[in-house]
Amino acid sequence: MFFSRMLIPTLKENPAEAEAVSHILLFRAGMIRKLASGIYNYLPMGLRVLRKVERIVREEMNRAGAQEVLLPAVQPAELWQETGRWQIYGKELLRFKDRHGRDCCFGPTHEEVITDLVRKEVHSYRQLPLNLYQIQMKFRDEMRPRFGLIRGREFLMKDGYSFHVNEADAEACYQDMYAAYNRIFQRCGLRFKTVEADSGPIGGSFSHEFMVLAETGEDLLASCLACDYAANLEKAEVVPPATASGDAPAGSGPEEVATPDVRTVEEVAGFLNATPAEIIKTLIYETEKGPVAVLLRGDHEVNEVKVKNLLAVMDLTLAGAGRVQELTGGEVGFAGPFGLNLPIYADQAAAAMTTAVTGANKTGYHLVRVNPSRDIVMTQVADLRAITAQDPCPRCGGNIEILRGIEVGHIFKLGLKYSKALKATFLDEAGQEQFIYMGCYGIGVSRIVAAAIEQGHDGQGIVWPLALAPVQVGLVPISLNDQATKDAVFSLHDGLEKAGIEVLLDDRDERPGVKFKDCDLLGIPLRVVIGPKTLAAGQAEVRHRRSGETVMVPLGELLQYLQGCIRHELNEKG
RNA sequence: CGGGACGUGGCGCAGCCUGGUCAGCGCGCCUGCCUUGGGCGCAGGAGGUCCCCGGUUCAAAUCCGGGCGUCCCGACCA
Structure with missing residues (x-):
């Protein structure tokens, strides 16, 4: 990949409209551009990151036994009227009419569509369980989009739905998804916390959210320092006061x-x-x-x-x-x-x-x-109040800390809500008609891109986890006017690509300083610098973006060295 | 939807209060020279309906009214 031929419009200055770090840096690094409020173009480098997240999600979902489908973005109003959500959903649901005057909406979520599909195709317990997911653009007309990709109106989401003969089977699937989600966020190289969440009016005995820990997170969570209890602040139970109530105060009344x-x-x-x-x-x-x-x-x-x-x-x-x-x-x-x-x-x-x-x-x-x-x-x-850092852990009595996080995943049991509303049933072994038991599992794919930056950045720009970086290696020649350097760097580029390493050769007619700045801004994990001096010594300089550590590596060992770094980094994350 | 702010070449901003002398600066872009280890230097150049509509005025980027757009705080968020 050659920098000079890619659309990577980096910016020196911060855009006026961006406030959140991830928003600023995605913009400055030339990865996204805004088209309208909460609606963004993904440029080549930004898209590469998005695809990396997608790929990890796909691999782990497939590994966990889920099957990928692709449901329509545009949905007919009838389905939403069947579940009653056409009325309930409010202005967040983008509605419009087609040329025949039929009411439609742009899907903010797909419970209706998937349940409709399953009710049409599944009729027997023999076809269950089923776990279907898709990765697709959603649109929610948020009253207030903010922080760039963190809360856009249009966003890429992985949403999965599972179908079961009973609650116990759904629960087993929930556990599988729980494990899969942990693997996904781990592989993404994120520092995250899995927390108990409020399951809302839909009910269900449990629900978990996956929070990327970041100061700028919109959600608050309570986490125990002693045990592994963690919960969304909305959910965290408060232990009743130890002091016995009812002691009348000395003296008179009010x-x-x-x-x-x-x-x-x-x-x-x-x-x-x-x-x-x-x-x-x-x-x-x-x-x-x-x-x-x-x-x-x-x-x-x-x-x-x-x-x-x-x-x-x-x-x-x-x-x-x-x-x-x-x-x-x-x-x-x-x-x-x-x-x-x-x-x-x-x-x-x-x-x-x-x-x-x-x-x-x-x-x-x-x-x-x-x-x-x-x-x-x-x-x-x-219990009607929010837990505080002064309260004991509701499980073990240990100390609680309050953290901020960005919700990137949410899993919960849907129960029979949609199968009842849409009459999605199957015949059990006894020939009895039963409603299908459902589960629901979401991941904010585009939000992960932003969350990774909120968590990984420094004064120079983005610091991607290797698994999400748009490319693994940035190759920077000091001068392309030096023929030896030029030859070395181009053959190195080809060699690395052949070996399966993602490399961006900065072949622009720019001064080294400009290339270093852009390389840092883009957050490329490994930077290889070749110049007349290093070349004369038969070496290349490799700099690690995160640590800033620089090592000289003999040219003959460079490929091996880089492969080692990449393998080490990826394996460590599972 | 309530509160606050903003809208001027691609980007970041100044000018507006006190109307004319105002369309300007930095970055980026183009040409040439020079330079090449952290956003280099010099010279030349292109590029703007001053968000839109209306009003006031001899005269509006500037004042007034309306609209649109965007951002920030809040409420909201399967």
Whole structure:
């Protein structure tokens, strides 16, 4: 591969519109270009990386017994109406009409299509189980695409669906996929964490997400330092407080105190000379089942997913200022659990407090010396807050650390949701008609490209894991005007290619400095420099991108040396 | 969808407040010379509906109104 003939438009300056490192570097390295918000062109080098990820995913999926298919990107509305998602999905679903006026959408996911295929072709338990996957462009009309490839509207995804005669069989498949996913991300050379995830309204006993660890990740996860427990923050259980609740505080009951213009937890704490942990905050939420109040200790954060799951609601929104006034009688900042005509859900930590400060539902007033178990009528006490680094691990009691990650994979059991909606059934051994049990497994292929950069970069540019690099070796001649150098470098290029090594020869009429900069920016793992001086010594200089380490290698041993580096690097990752 | 910002040669920006003298700078690109171990130097050159529409004005990149696009924060996310 010759640099001079490739479309690799590298840039010296950062693009104004990019903020995330991966976005900036993909852009500067000439790997992607934006066509519209959240929609990108992949240029040759970017596409090569994407293909590398695809290839690893394919190999491991196939190895795990899955079969590749390719489903249509454009789907008819009828299927979505059958599952009811045509109505539910919202504006994220890109809808349009064909020339006949039929409603269509660009597929954001393919449960409908795959289930339709299977219901038509599978009728007997003898045909099951079946594990089908595809690697395909999806389109989700995100309200806010961001961070380049991390959250685009159009993105490449591997989505797989499995079909089973029963839940036990689905679970076995889930375990296979779990193992396959771990192999995939390992082979991609990523530092990642497998975490328990919220399975959402679809239910199912478990769900896992695969998170690439990066400071810039959009997701938070809790990970135990002592055992292997790790969970998405949305999911991580909080251990109930050890102190027994119900001890009445010494002295009298709730007392109203004037707290003019004191609204936030911090303000209340400061004003009453208390700590946030001695305050109960009352959040008023709107749901499709009506408004509710949620009680939390002042220093804790609500976990809305837990609240949603407890209430079994889809919509959960903090009430606006007007509604709060209407429902509590006080302005925002003075809501409390007394005299509310609402169901009250208390987090277990709030419920266990012995003496607390709450709002008085009257602007300018709070109540002190509140004992929740004695004074507050609580509809239900539950785990409703987000875990913190101060909480113990719910499994072993060890210390928890909170990490950031980028979700690159998600597996979960779908159960019968789609097979019931679409009537996908089979006849079992007894001739009984049964619904097919399903599983679902996704990988954000294009997102992995970006995630790898978020995790692998330095001041000079991208630092690819060898398995994902667009090419393995960058070959840089110091001067092409020197005939000996020119000859050496071209024959070396051919030799390496023949040996199956991916090499990019920088044959441009540029100064060495320019080539070094671009080589670093592109993140090519191994750089071979040939110049009159090294040539005279019968050697080549090999530089490792990640470590910056430079070694002189005799020309005769170069191929072997490079092969050794590549093999070592790839094998180490499984 | 709420909040904030931006839109000027391919890219990054200045100019706008205080209308004219303003279309400019750096990078990139083209030609030539020179140079060749970390984005070199010199000389010459090409390239712009100043996002769009409308208004104010003798005069608009600049002021006003509307629209479109893009980015950032938030909400949202099988």
